Amino acid sequence: MKKLLNTLYVATEGASLRKDGENVVVEVEGVERGRVPLHMLGGIVTFGPLFVSPPLIGACAARGLTLTLLDRSGRFEARIEGPVAGNVLLRRAQYRVAEAPVEIVKSIVLGKLGNQRAVLMRALRDHAETMPNAAAAALSTAADRIARIMRRVEFATLELEVLRGAEGEAAQLYFAVFDHLIRVPEPEMRFRGRSRRPPLDAVNALLSFVYTLLTHDCRSALESVGLDPAVGFLHRDRPGRPSLALDLMEELRPVFADRLALSLINRRQLGPSDFEARDGGAVWLSDAGRKIVLTAWQERKKDERRHDFVGEAAPLGLVPFLQAQLLSRHLRGDLDGYPPWFWK
Known part of the structure; x- marks a missing residue:
């Protein structure tokens, strides 16, 4: 390991x-x-x-x-960074598959949807008795609809754009009920929908910051096994964008990033005073808030979970590397498919 x-x-x-x-x-x-x-x-x-x-x-x-x-x-x-590492034959295989990546994209989408649903179901299991009935019903309905999308993705022969559409549909369902996962009363800590550039509230500022940390780790994992982080499968190629790192991040971020953000808010480790409003309505983490998140991020990566495909427990911080390794093995022809990581 x-x-x-x-x-x-x-x-x-x-x-x-x-x-x-x-x-x-x-x-x-x-x-x-x-x-x-x-x-x-x-x-x-x-x-x-x-x-x-x-x-x-x-x-x-x-x-x-x-x-x-x-x-x-x-x-x-x-x-x-120093000289580019990796096997040129592996990268050639990556570029060939990128022309027709439906099966890999299907695995990535199933992993992401499964982990989004798991986040919602865990909230229902742990907090349904203390949340309003309407919130519990909304979470249950969203989880059921995401499960139906997963079945549609898993058993149908789909085109790439259809898979991207299914991923986007599930994301809308997930973020539509995300505010119900926040259990603090402060109005400044409510989630009003996803906003990115710039983030327009504290929750979006926190999510964007943690997504940046996860993207860095995913990119490093891909480079460590010799893959090109710029050439992705789910995300379209764009100059300057690490598309493959964003692909790898998709299946991990409900558990790695979203749950960490929710824990920091619900345990009151972060509050309104840890965010700063800027010109134009942008909201950013303060210096003190960033340090709290970075400490929690490092501790989170030490938590161990069993990796079903590998068959052993591993720290969460190693999961991006394990997934990058499995992806490279699939591209080399050692595995029939790319196995996504599911949180249990």
Whole structure:
């Protein structure tokens, strides 16, 4: 089993990162605030303006560690990495399959829909007695309709656009009832529908931030097995977009991202004071809020779940790597199909 390495997140503006021997040192205003051995890291992610020394950049490139630069709100700015790894034959197979990817897309969509339904059913199981009857009925109806879409996808011979339409239909059902999963009374923490660029409320700001973290991990997992993260199957190719990383993220984000966001809100680890309103109606996580999310994200990745296809328990942080590995095995012809990951 691959070792679960840490990702170093640096969210303090004005911080400096430098190399000292075989360590990454983080300093703020000339005072050392952290020191991490390079061999324990899988990557470094920074937020906002800060300094990274050239020797550290070179050391990361030499060791295959990616350095990802995000702005203070979590939007992607740049990525620094060393030589591209991977088997050219595997990437050729990926490009060929991308011309007719229906079977892989079907698996991705089934995984996403199954995990969306599992999130709704878990909420009903755990909290139906304390939620209003109308909310419980809405969640149950959405779960049933998503199950019908899954059956339609699984047993029908479908075209790619039909599969994309089924994924979009299920997403509308899921997010239409997402507010019922929030159990705090503050009006500032209500969900009023998905908004992205920019997020227009606190819940969307939190979801967008956690999706960024998951996309980074999925991209790193794909690159670690030699796949091209830019050439996807469900998501159309677009310059600058890691389409395959977004594909891999789809089946994982109901459990990895959505449930984490709900836990942080419902356990009151995040509240209205952890968000900032900007010009034009945009809402972003504050510096303190980002640090809370990053800590919870790292802890979440340590939780173990049984991976049914692999047949053993694995930390959630390794699931993107395992799925990337299974996808590469399918593309090489070692597996008849791509097995999605289902949360149980």
